[in-house]
Amino acid sequence: MTHKKRRRLMVLLLAGLGLGTATALTLTAFQDNIVFFFSPSDVLANRPAGERAFRLGGLVEAGSVERGTGTDGRPAATFRVTDGAQAITVTYTGVLPDLFREGQGVVTLGRLLPDNTFRASEVLARHDETYMPPEVADALRRAGHWNPAQGAAPPAETWNTAPRDGRSGG
Amino acid sequence: MIPELGHFALALACVLAVAQSVLPIVGAARRDVRWMATAGPLAAGTLVSVAVAFGCLLWAFAVNDTTVSNVVQNSHSAKPLIYKFSGAWGNHEGSMVLWVLILALCGAAVAGFGRDLPTALKARVIGVLGWVASGFLLFIILTSNPFDRIWPPPPDGQGLNPVLQDIGLALHPPMLYLGYVGYAVTFAFAVAALLEGRVDAAWGRWVRPWSLMAWSFLTLGIALGSWWAYYELGWGGYWFWDPVENASLLPWLVGTALLHSAIVVEKRDALKIWTVLLAIMAFAMSLLGTFLVRSGVLNSVHAFANDPTRGVFILALLMIYVAGAFAIFAWRAHRLAPTGIFAPISREGALVLNNLLLCSIAAVVLAGTLWPMFADILTGAKISVGPPFFNLATAPLAIPLVLAMPIGAMLPWKRGDVWAALQRLWWAACIALAIGFLMLVAAGLPVWPAIGIGMAAWLIVGALADVADRIALFRRPAQAWQRAKGLPRASWGGAIAHAGMGVTIAGIAGMGVATDTLIALKPGESTRLAGYEWRLDSIADAQGPNFTSRLATITVSRNGAVVTVLAPERRTFPVDRQTTTEAAIHTNAMRDLYAVLGEERDGAGVLRLHHNPLAPWIWFGSVIMALGGGLSLSDRRMRVAAPAPKGATSPA
Numbered sequence: 109m110t111h112k113k114r115r116r117l118m119v120l121l122l123a124g125l126g127l128g129t130a131t132a133l134t135l136t137a138f139q140d141n142i143v144f145f146f147s148p149s150d151v152l153a154n155r156p157a158g159e160r161a162f163r164l165g166g167l168v169e170a171g172s173v174e175r176g177t178g179t180d181g182r183p184a185a186t187f188r189v190t191d192g193a194q195a196i197t198v199t200y201t202g203v204l205p206d207l208f209r210e211g212q213g214v215v216t217l218g219r220l221l222p223d224n225t226f227r228a229s230e231v232l233a234r235h236d237e238t239y240m241p242p243e244v245a246d247a248l249r250r251a252g253h254w255n256p257a258q259g260a261a262p263p264a265e266t267w268n269t270a271p272r273d274g275r276s277g278g
Numbered sequence: 279m280i281p282e283l284g285h286f287a288l289a290l291a292c293v294l295a296v297a298q299s300v301l302p303i304v305g306a307a308r309r310d311v312r313w314m315a316t317a318g319p320l321a322a323g324t325l326v327s328v329a330v331a332f333g334c335l336l337w338a339f340a341v342n343d344t345t346v347s348n349v350v351q352n353s354h355s356a357k358p359l360i361y362k363f364s365g366a367w368g369n370h371e372g373s374m375v376l377w378v379l380i381l382a383l384c385g386a387a388v389a390g391f392g393r394d395l396p397t398a399l400k401a402r403v404i405g406v407l408g409w410v411a412s413g414f415l416l417f418i419i420l421t422s423n424p425f426d427r428i429w430p431p432p433p434d435g436q437g438l439n440p441v442l443q444d445i446g447l448a449l450h451p452p453m454l455y456l457g458y459v460g461y462a463v464t465f466a467f468a469v470a471a472l473l474e475g476r477v478d479a480a481w482g483r484w485v486r487p488w489s490l491m492a493w494s495f496l497t498l499g500i501a502l503g504s505w506w507a508y509y510e511l512g513w514g515g516y517w518f519w520d521p522v523e524n525a526s527l528l529p530w531l532v533g534t535a536l537l538h539s540a541i542v543v544e545k546r547d548a549l550k551i552w553t554v555l556l557a558i559m560a561f562a563m564s565l566l567g568t569f570l571v572r573s574g575v576l577n578s579v580h581a582f583a584n585d586p587t588r589g590v591f592i593l594a595l596l597m598i599y600v601a602g603a604f605a606i607f608a609w610r611a612h613r614l615a616p617t618g619i620f621a622p623i624s625r626e627g628a629l630v631l632n633n634l635l636l637c638s639i640a641a642v643v644l645a646g647t648l649w650p651m652f653a654d655i656l657t658g659a660k661i662s663v664g665p666p667f668f669n670l671a672t673a674p675l676a677i678p679l680v681l682a683m684p685i686g687a688m689l690p691w692k693r694g695d696v697w698a699a700l701q702r703l704w705w706a707a708c709i710a711l712a713i714g715f716l717m718l719v720a721a722g723l724p725v726w727p728a729i730g731i732g733m734a735a736w737l738i739v740g741a742l743a744d745v746a747d748r749i750a751l752f753r754r755p756a757q758a759w760q761r762a763k764g765l766p767r768a769s770w771g772g773a774i775a776h777a778g779m780g781v782t783i784a785g786i787a788g789m790g791v792a793t794d795t796l797i798a799l800k801p802g803e804s805t806r807l808a809g810y811e812w813r814l815d816s817i818a819d820a821q822g823p824n825f826t827s828r829l830a831t832i833t834v835s836r837n838g839a840v841v842t843v844l845a846p847e848r849r850t851f852p853v854d855r856q857t858t859t860e861a862a863i864h865t866n867a868m869r870d871l872y873a874v875l876g877e878e879r880d881g882a883g884v885l886r887l888h889h890n891p892l893a894p895w896i897w898f899g900s901v902i903m904a905l906g907g908g909l910s911l912s913d914r915r916m917r918v919a920a921p922a923p924k925g926a927t928s929p930a
Contacts, residue, residue, distance in 0.1 A: 118622055122634060130638035133671045134645045141667035142649075145660035163662060175879060182796045183876065183884045202796055203876035203884055206848075206857045217664075243660045 143217065147247030148194040156220060164198065164226050165215040165244040166191040173210055189214060189226070191251040200228040213244040281346050281425040284334025288375075288425075291327035291382070292415035294320055298385070299408030302401035306473070314401035318389040321404050324411060325382040332366075332379045335424055339366040344435060347428040348372065354437040354853050356824040364448030365438040370572060370588070371424035373451055377568070378414050380452070380459040384488075385411065388463060395484065402470035403463075410462050413595045421588045437853035440825070446506035454499030454526060458564040460492020461529055464536065465561035465603070468554045472606045475613040477554060482544030485557065487911055489537045492560075494907030496533060500526050501900030512859040512874045514794055514888045516896055519668040524647040525567035531640040532560040535633040542626050546691060549626070550614045552633070558607065562600040563640070569596055570647070621693040628686030628694075635679040642671045680733050680783065683776055684740025688747065706743040710736035723791055730787025737780030741773040771910030775903045782899030788869075788892025798882040808889035810871065811835045815843075817875070817883050825849040827860075830875045830883055834864070846875040846885075865894050 145163045146156065156162055169188040178184035178201045185204055188195045198216055208214065208231065218228035232241075298320040305313025338346045339362045342355045352369040353362055367376040385407040392400045418424070441447075467485050471477045503526065508516045517523060536556040542549040569592040620626040646663045653659050684706060688699035700707070714732020717723045723731070746752065748769060749761040795807050804813035815831040827849040834841045844862035851858070864871040870893040876884035 115619070119630070122630070126634040126638045127641070130641045130675065133674055134642050137646075137667045137671035138649070138663075141664065141670065143662045143664055145662065175877070177798060181798070183798050183879075203874070203886055206859060246660065 145215075145243045147191040147244075147251065148189060148196040149191055149247070149251055151196060151220065151226075152194050152224075159219055161217060161219050161229075163215055163217050163243075164189055164196060164228075165213070165241060166195075166247055167244070168208070168210050168212055168214050169195055170210040175204075189216065191247045193251040197225045198228050199225060200231055202231070204231055213241050215241050215244065280334050280337050281343065281427065284331045284338070285423065285425040287327045287331040287334065288415065288419055288423075291324050291331065291378070292412060292419060294324045294327060295408050295411040295415055297408075298324055299405055299412050301405075302408070303405035303473070306398040306401045306405070309398070311397065314397050317401045317404040320408070321382070321385040321389040324408075325379075325386040328375070328379045328382045328415075332375050335366050335372055335375055336363055338425075339363060342435060344433070345427050345429065345431040346424075347426045348424045350428055350432055350435045352438050353435040354824070355434050356853065357438060357443065358823055360445070360448065361438060361443045365442075367451050368438055368442045368447065371418070371422040373455075374414065374418050374422055374572075375424055376451060377455050377459065378411060378418065380455050381407065381411050381414065381462055384459055384463045388466075392484075396480075399470055399474055399481075402473050403466045406466035406469045407462060410466070410599065413598070417588075417591050417595065421591050434853075437824075437851065440849065440851040440856050440858045441510055444506060444510055446502055446510065450499060450502045450506060453495050453502055457492050457494075457496025457499050457526075457533075458529060458567065460488055460495060461533060461536075461557075461560040461564045463488045464492065464557040465599075468557035469603055469606060471554060471614075472603075472610040475610055477543065477550040477614045479544050479547050482540050482542075482547075482553070485553070486537070486540045486544055489533060489540055489557075489560075490907050490911045493530070493533050493537050494904040494911070496526070496530050497900050497904045497907065500530060501897045501904075505897045508893070509861050509863055510858075512861045512886075514792070514861075514872055514874075514886070514890070516789065516893070519646075519663075519665045521647050522571050524643050524668075525570040528640055528643060528647070529560055529563040529567055531636050531643065532556060532563050535636040535640075536560050538629045538632050542629050546620065546626055548620060549630070551611050554611070554614065555607065556633070556637075558600070558603045562596070562603075565592070565596045565599060569593055620691070623689070623696055624694045625686065625689045625691045628682060628689050631682055632679065632686060635675050635682075639672050639675045639679075642675065643668065646671065677733070680737060680779075683737060683779070684744065687740070687744045687772065687776065702747050703740060703743050706736065706739040709739045727787045727790035730783055730790060734780040734784035734787060737783065738777045741777035741780070744776075745770070745773045767913040768910045771906045771908070771913070773906070774909060775906030778899045778902030778904075778906055780899070781895050781902055785892045785895030785897075785899060788895065789890055792888060792890040792893070794886060794888040796884070796886050798879070798884045800882045803882075805887070807887050809836060810841065810889065812873070812885075812887055814883060814885065817878065820847070822849065824853065825851045828875065828878065830873075830885070832862070832873050832885070834871055842871065844871065844873045846873045848875050867894055867898075868892065870894060 143161060143163055144156070145165060148164070148166055151164065166189040169190045172186075172188035172195075174186045176184055176186070180201075182201050183203065184199065184201045186197060186199050187210075188197050190196075198218070200216070200218075215232040216226065216228035217230040217232070218226055220226055298317065301313050301320065302317035305311075305316070335348075337343075338349050339353050340359065342349060342353060342362065344350050348369060348371050352372075353365045357365065366372045385404055388395075388400065388403055388407065392403075395403075464485050467481065467488065471481055500523075503523065504516045507518070507523075508514075536553065536559075539549050539553045539556055543553045569589065572588055572592055646667050649663055650661050653661050684703055685696065685699050688702055689696075710732050713735040714728050717731045718725065718728035721728075745762075745765075748765055749758045751758045754761075793808050795805065797805050799805065799814040801814055801816050804811055806812070811834070813833045813835070815833055817828055817830045820827045820829040827847045829845055829847050832844040832846070834844060842864040844864055846862040847860040849858050849860060850856070859874050859876070862873045868891070870888070870890040872888035872890055872893075874886040874888075876886060878884070
């Protein structure tokens, strides 16, 4: 093997090693750290297994927000997240983002408790009050309550009761 | 009238840019000197036209011309003048004009400062910059005209998103764009070199200052963005691995690799094909960043209202430029035969390792950033990839990179000896280990932050050892001062940038032991955090220029002595019907005391209090890095870009 060929082989091996390591790292890290997004209907239809954290999104049901103080004296809030068909009660300890409003799209990160309430560790904030998180828009579309292409979301009051049969929201 | 003038100037700039992208390149191919000579005037003409357009846009914002729909959507007469100006580039259309303005500025700079460049290479570089400029000017004119009129004009504008009314964010886009666009110049040099079929040390000497300039500004831009997120979003964090943040980190990683491999091209005439590839990749990452931010394909905390047609247009531009460059690369790269030969253990070898690790990190970040999009397209699953993934996947690559940084800087060119380098670094290694150990045992830090501090010390002391070695501080202390004065600025710059990285890592490690608490306090009540006593004195109303606010007064004391009075605010902007939280931060350079006022209920204010050790070092280190880059840039060899005299050896 000539000197040049050996050098080229070295470089190739090194590059392969780097790429291989990067791929292996990516895949291992993916395995445990991908966070899925579910709408309330998804969660109730197909309960996510185990203690794994996921993101729950939908609209904040109007009139459902209760602010209080948690057992440890920290500020807490309870509200219901709905996609029009189903709703899930979310408990959160912390300061709600500035743009948190009833009737607005919200994405929360947390775990589902055995009693089907969702314990959120994060309530995601948005910069823009007219902004609708795309997953939430998709969840609402799938629940058959709103076609985002046909304009803005219907007013918050109409999401209130989360009827199982009626399609009053759309 | 002024907006029409601006629109016309944009169209004129587009025509000039198209001419700029054809005439010089055809001229270079036909070796026609007169055609090649059009490059300079055309680049200057494009710059003047774009500058006129940008000036018109600024004017429309300054006088709050409500017949321009962009002004209506993003401005308001009650806004301070500086935010009227920054509002001009705080929105999509205006920021694209700024992008093109900086690109035109770079094109004119190549024409103006490039008097020593070979005529054909210069014509080609300016021509390729013309391709980029015409693409983006077409994009602005066809999909995002900033001068669109609206009729009838509303009485006033809708205001700028309040979180953007901030000095950090007024400066963030121009800095970031100077970085992004700087890589357009290295890209143009790469493509021009491929067209020419020649890459030599002179080419490396030209690419290096541009990549240094782009890198320094990008470093500052990223740091400004992260600093803004830290104090304005009020979450107490500085980096969220958000897609938009990653979009700026990707060109930085590839650009850092480019910066180092360009040294090898310049000094040793090796790694040429790789450097050309990196230059293309760095620009591809910049374009990808623009695409990710502007198209809204990725879910991000920074996602503003977006328009899919724009995304498709930028994606098309990205494909044309990158695919085109790769096609030229495949066609011509074999001509760039390497001449410099080096052993695996050498400065060159160390720089290859640096490139390998940086590119691997970039690949991991890219995969994590784009995977949610692909998963959505392929399987319809809505997923997100959060900080745990990025921390876990990048740390194993970043740690060896950091460990190798001081050693690589010590290795000689061509053939080196790791043990010899380590012998000159042993005291640095001892200090770093001792500091890490002290942090772990004496200060009682958790393992990872202690390792972080140790690595930071390794980088900083390693950079000192590097300088001490170069000026022979220990061997011939008498002449050290003389040698220090004679040491090339590029050497100082490199050592300073490496030390700056160390300072940033120390800040990140310090944030690893940050503590916070969330508590509802009534005026007069107090709480304890991190050895400080935080007492809420009052919550009162206050009035700003275009907002009203609730202002809390918190007295922080330690052992009875008052340390500072913090005044976090919740601002309500009536025009935008929005509320923002303004964190109050007190820093003494070693730690930040950070307070945020949340909602109020039953006479109590909800407070989030943070104690962030070493937090300011994160941004301080970035500024040191950028200064190191600037110092390198001011090196005499870079300024004159003259070939180094034969036999002259100067370390990088």
